[in-house]
Amino acid sequence: DGVLGCHPRTCRQCQVLGAGAYSTFDGHLGNLGGSCTLLLLELERGEPEEELEPITVALEQEDTEVQRVTVMAHGMTVVMDRGQQWEVTVSGGPAGFGGKKIFGGKKGDGNRIMGGAAVDGERHLLPLWLRGAAVGVAQVGSHRLLQVQGGPKILYDGNAYVVLTLPPASRRPRGLCGNFNGDPNDDHSDREALGSPPLACTHLAPAPSCSxxxxxxxxxxxxxxxxxxxxxxxxxxxxxxxxxxxxxxxxxxxxxxxxxxxxxxxxxxxxxxxxxxxxxGCPLTCPPKSHYQLCARTCEHTCAGVSAPPPCSERCFEGCQCAEGLLFDGARCVLPGTCGCLHQGRYFQIAETMLTPDCSQSCTCRGPGGLQCRPFTCPFGHTCGLRDGTRTCIARPGRCTLSPATRFVTFDGVAGTALATGIYVVASVCDPRDPAWFRLLGDIRDTGEQPAVMALHLFTPHGFITVRRDRKVWLNGVPTPLPVELPGPLTITETHTTLRISRIWWNWAPQGEARATLCGLCGDYDGATSNDLRGPDGMVTSDARALAKAWRAPDFTPPQIR
The missing domain is CATH 1.10.8 (Helicase, Ruva Protein; domain 3)
Structure with missing residues (x-):
């Protein structure tokens, strides 16, 4: 403004350009290929009087293609996945990252940034306000824009391009984006922060020759x-x-x-x-009742934006704009009167139902009037959790233990009696016509000191498996080394102390949950303890010893013993 003096430098940008290329805040050009996680930016916690929260921005790439951008700020983890628009996933804690190194592990590595947000994150429609607007995310044209109050702005086009904009007054940054000191030659001089790239994340070869x-x-x-x-x-x-x-x-x-x-x-x-x-020849297909605009103001023309100013960009970007008089609700262009609800910075479409974080209430959006909630409890055998970005009740695996020297304990927690030598029906689907049928037998023998489980026999529609105490496995009578994938949805894997037989279950009822009735020593797993001691004849008894005798496998027990 014509005044001589010391003024803050202008905002600078760090860009991921696609095909493994990137440009730091100070203009250094580099490239990294392969499949790995890159720590683009880290701002450490400021002094206590500054009240500045740590901020981390990471990028996950696979074969040089951006797959995911993860931002951790103000105790939240926000994930923007490739190919998505108008949504992000959010979790309430930081995602795991293996130390303060720029390079993470390859895909599937434990250091990969994905656990907290990608697996456990909850899907949120945009625009979105978090922590009292400390973190805001909006759709600007075809791109998503995440803004951290007093910190960076991250623009991601959902494909190959990412740009980080950092205000000049920010703390000194670390990471692949460099140190923002005006010198591109020392951007990667901090070897402690940089670390060494794993084999899966390498510098790209020279560009191929072009015709x-x-x-x-x-x-x-x-x-x-x-x-x-x-x-x-x-x-x-x-x-x-x-x-x-x-x-x-x-x-x-x-x-x-x-x-x-x-x-x-x-x-x-x-x-x-x-x-x-x-x-x-690069068309952009728009949803019904919208059209492509070179300068679209998608962020402002949303249902959520009517109730509160969304965290939009000052600039416009190309994208799909709803027709005049319509607003975007996260999935389609609608009339303002059919917009949904804005609750604590989060938008819900009309008729959308959500569960509270502890699943104690089920809330449904009834329109601009807000959410209507009612008490809710997950059914027996289920726990509150997240699946595919939606909070829901997730089936909890049942646990039945068989310890012959002491006693058996059913799925519902009823303790039985000590078991004598013999082969018992431990658990089975009662109806042999059920597509999910199985039958598990336990072979208990006297070892000289006390009875022990010497072998398990598992019958399924796909075959017969025997697992012996010495970890020997037979499939349909043939010795089989581990690990092994068996016919049908079965696998057997070995750890240092256990053998695990895993099975994939299906929901066979299109309109509801399919639940097979279980039989055997382990009970029926229905949440009730009063009916666990039920024999093969369907009668409930209080005599655990008689029950154990009744569940001897008839096809493995001589008549004189039964």
Whole structure:
């Protein structure tokens, strides 16, 4: 403003450009390939008087493609997954990350950032406010924008492009995005933070050679007369051109992700973008009652945005805009009168039902009037949890123990009697016609000191399995080494102390939960203890010793013993 003095530097950006390429806050260009997790940014907790929370931004890539962006701030973990729009998953705690290293493990590694949010996270529609607006997430055009109060902004196009914008007054950052000190040459000098990349995360090989035809497919990015010409002053196209050629000439063949990433970078930087999708053959399909706009204001024109100002961007981005007079509710364009509910910064579609975090209440959105809640309890054998981003009641595995020297304990917790030598029906689906039928027998023998389970025999529609105490396994009478995948949905795996036989169950009733009736020493697993001591004849007894005798396997027990 014409005043001489010391002024804060302007905001700087760190960008992930696709095909493994990235640019730090200070402009250092690098590339990393393979499948691994990258710690893009870490801001450590400030001094107590500053009241600054730690912030971490990580990226998970697979074969150089961005699969997930994870942000941890203010005690929350927010995950933006590839290919999604208008939603994120949120968990109330930090995701696991193996130390303060830039490089995480490969896919499936324990250091992979996914546990807290991707598996246990709850799906939230956008726009979204968390921790009293300390963290806000909105859909801006075709991209999702996450803003941390007093911290970074993260824009993700759901495909290949990620941009982190950091205000100049921020704490000194660490991570792959560099240290934001104006010198691109020392961005990766902090070896403690950097660590060493695992074998699954390597520096990319030189770009493959391109044919003239392939080069022409990407050349539109740098064309001074093309649709991106107005972007060149704000975002030099050279890096995006190289990324595009790597994608097109390296076998993928599709330049559209590079074009979309450059378009997002251009609009984020305030460049002038012209209509490019039709000219390049990269159409964007919009849902009913909406249309494509080069400068869409999707964030403001939402049902949630009517009730409270959403955390929108100052700039517009290309995307799908609802027709005049309609608002977007997270799935479709609707009339304002059919919008849902905004509750504690979270939007719910009309008629959407949700469970409270402890599953003690079930709440349904009845429209702008708010949520209507009623008491709720998970049924027996189920526990409150998250499945596929939705809070629900999840079936809890039952546990029956068989310890011949002492006694058996049923699924419902009833203690039986000590078992004599013999072969017993431990558990079985009562109806042999049930598709999920199985029959488990326990072979108890005297070892000289006390009776012990010497073998288990499992019958299923897919075969007959014997597991002996010495860890020898037979499948249909044939000795079988471990681990083994068996016919049908069965596997046997071995740990240091146990053998585990796992089985996949199906829900056979399309309109409700299918539950087979169980028989055997382990009881029926219905939550009631009064009927556990039920014999093969269906009669309940109080004589546990007589019950045990009745559940001897008739096909393995001589008549004189029975």
């Amino acid at each position: 003239p035809a392939q080069e022409r497919r990407c050349a539109v990015l740098a064309d001074p007369e093309g649709p991106f010409a107005g972007c060149h002053g704000a975002v030099p196209p050279r890096t995006y051109l190289v990324t595009c050629e790597r994608q097109v000439c390296g076998g993928v063949g599709d330049p559209c992700p590079s074009f979309q990433g450059y378009a997002a970078a251009c609009q984020a930087a305030g460049g002038t973008l012209r209509e490019w999708r039709e000219a390049t």
